[in-house]
Amino acid sequence: MSSDSPPDTVNPILTYGETTAPPDEPSSTVTSSYNASPSPVSTPPSTSLSWPPDGKLTLDWIYNLMSVFDWASRNLPPVNFPSVLPVSVFDSLVLTASKILHKEPNCVRIDDVDSDSMVVVVGDLHGQLHDTLFLLRDAGFPSENRVFVFNGDYVDRGAWGLETFLLLLAWKVFLPHRVYLLRGNHESKYCTSVYGFEKEVLIKYGDKGKHVYRKCLGCFEGLPLATIIAGNVYTAHGGLFRSIPATPSKRSKKKNRRISLTPEINPFSLGSLEELSKARRSVLDPPWEGQNLIPGDVLWSDPSMSPGLSPNTERGIGLLWGPDCTEEFLKKFNLKLIIRSHEGPDAREKRPGFAGMDEGYTIDHTVETGKLITLFSAPDYPQFQATVERYNNKGAYVVLKPPEFNNPEFHSFEAILPRPKVQAYYDYEEVIDSDEELDLASMVTTPSDIIVST
Ligand SMILES: [Mn+2]
Numbered sequence: 001m002s003s004d005s006p007p008d009t010v011n012p013i014l015t016y017g018e019t020t021a022p023p024d025e026p027s028s029t030v031t032s033s034y035n036a037s038p039s040p041v042s043t044p045p046s047t048s049l050s051w052p053p054d055g056k057l058t059l060d061w062i063y064n065l066m067s068v069f070d071w072a073s074r075n076l077p078p079v080n081f082p083s084v085l086p087v088s089v090f091d092s093l094v095l096t097a098s099k100i101l102h103k104e105p106n107c108v109r110i111d112d113v114d115s116d117s118m119v120v121v122v123g124d125l126h127g128q129l130h131d132t133l134f135l136l137r138d139a140g141f142p143s144e145n146r147v148f149v150f151n152g153d154y155v156d157r158g159a160w161g162l163e164t165f166l167l168l169l170a171w172k173v174f175l176p177h178r179v180y181l182l183r184g185n186h187e188s189k190y191c192t193s194v195y196g197f198e199k200e201v202l203i204k205y206g207d208k209g210k211h212v213y214r215k216c217l218g219c220f221e222g223l224p225l226a227t228i229i230a231g232n233v234y235t236a237h238g239g240l241f242r243s244i245p246a247t248p249s250k251r252s253k254k255k256n257r258r259i260s261l262t263p264e265i266n267p268f269s270l271g272s273l274e275e276l277s278k279a280r281r282s283v284l285d286p287p288w289e290g291q292n293l294i295p296g297d298v299l300w301s302d303p304s305m306s307p308g309l310s311p312n313t314e315r316g317i318g319l320l321w322g323p324d325c326t327e328e329f330l331k332k333f334n335l336k337l338i339i340r341s342h343e344g345p346d347a348r349e350k351r352p353g354f355a356g357m358d359e360g361y362t363i364d365h366t367v368e369t370g371k372l373i374t375l376f377s378a379p380d381y382p383q384f385q386a387t388v389e390r391y392n393n394k395g396a397y398v399v400l401k402p403p404e405f406n407n408p409e410f411h412s413f414e415a416i417l418p419r420p421k422v423q424a425y426y427d428y429e430e431v432i433d434s435d436e437e438l439d440l441a442s443m444v445t446t447p448s449d450i451i452v453s454t
Helices: 059-075 078-084 087-103 129-139 161-174 189-194 197-222 273-278 294-300 323-332 345-349
Strands: 107-110 118-122 146-150 179-181 226-229 233-236 309-311 319-321 337-340 361-366 371-375 395-400 409-413
Touching: 059 078, 059 129, 059 161, 078 197, 087 161, 087 197, 107 273, 118 233, 129 161, 129 395, 129 409, 146 226, 161 179, 161 197, 189 197, 273 294, 323 337, 323 361, 371 395
Parallel strands: 107 226, 118 146, 146 179, 233 337, 337 371
Antiparallel strands: 118 395, 226 233, 309 319, 361 371, 395 409
8 A cells, every 4th residue: 555545535533623512512712613524525624734933832733733634644754854844843841741740740730620520531543544634523622621631552553653752742742731741661761662653653754753752752651650530530541650679779780799689578568659759750761670660560560350469571671560559549549530541452352351452441440449441542453454354453442520529420432433534653463462571681771780670
């Protein structure tokens, strides 16, 4: 297939010209129409995007960005992307967003929500631009009364990771206190080099590709790790994390350098929110060894049906945590709900005891104090598959409403199909399983005092 062939048909669902609010929502604060007809013969909604001279993004600017990305994905070959979003505009957007993101704490507390507000939580998106656009329109765009928390994994696997990520950055810049972007395990150097995003960027930006990729990685490093919504709901990409015992004293580098054998009373005890707040998240790849383990846990861990905390041997990084840990965490921090993401239909196929991801969400643990939910927002995932048979999963998002914001309303949705024809940016026939069997040796890590984990 040629990567620049236009789509076969026009998808009738994607008509952004409508000004009506989604049927189940009150009239939104949207004031201007979002004008993009995805017709393959239409002219572009606007010419090349430019950065506003005063540096202030407007709603119209973002609507235009969405229209242009959608149009370009259907009508232009990927190598023409710089004519859509010149590298100077990319630079301004990423720089502005990075400044905001790097200032946010590891765990962002979203407390300024009131009786008029709702919070939309979104799971993995994986470069599925058209599904992301549908989700935003279906849920209602971010606004003063509609807070969004995105749970990470914006890029990789799907062919429009760059567009998806930049679109969310634009919303972040426009409404920094209403849109929160958390880091996923795919927002890393390792994952993007294996699952397509690096190659996607290099192809789309040509000789500027390396620069663009580096800037994206720098921005990924700034993404916060978790949110707590209205004091009740913890969200993070992977989930819970371990407690890190006090740093062992450093031995002389010259002699008697040995691995510390100091016994730890419990090498796997649940970490506290205070420990989370102190972790160093600004790393290209969260380390799987050493002292800075909390970011890797938060981004890579999975729930288990067995009690306790144990190493996540299947993934090679992060933890598995049982229902007892969910209960302990909720109770200790006075929470009612955990919303995590990170497992799609492919991952769930190999997890006996867990529900499948057909509807885009699962309720994994129901304990005395509350619940643990997995939320996945990429329908018909993964975009590229070697077999004819597909998972046909729906994606979902969660709406949390006042007064407690802890009773999740699930909204499942189907994929926007057919997708524009494009080539994958990774070898999807070789890389079958998402995230599993990490080649740890290839991951970048900072040499430090190595503590042997179990
Ligand atoms: Mn993930």
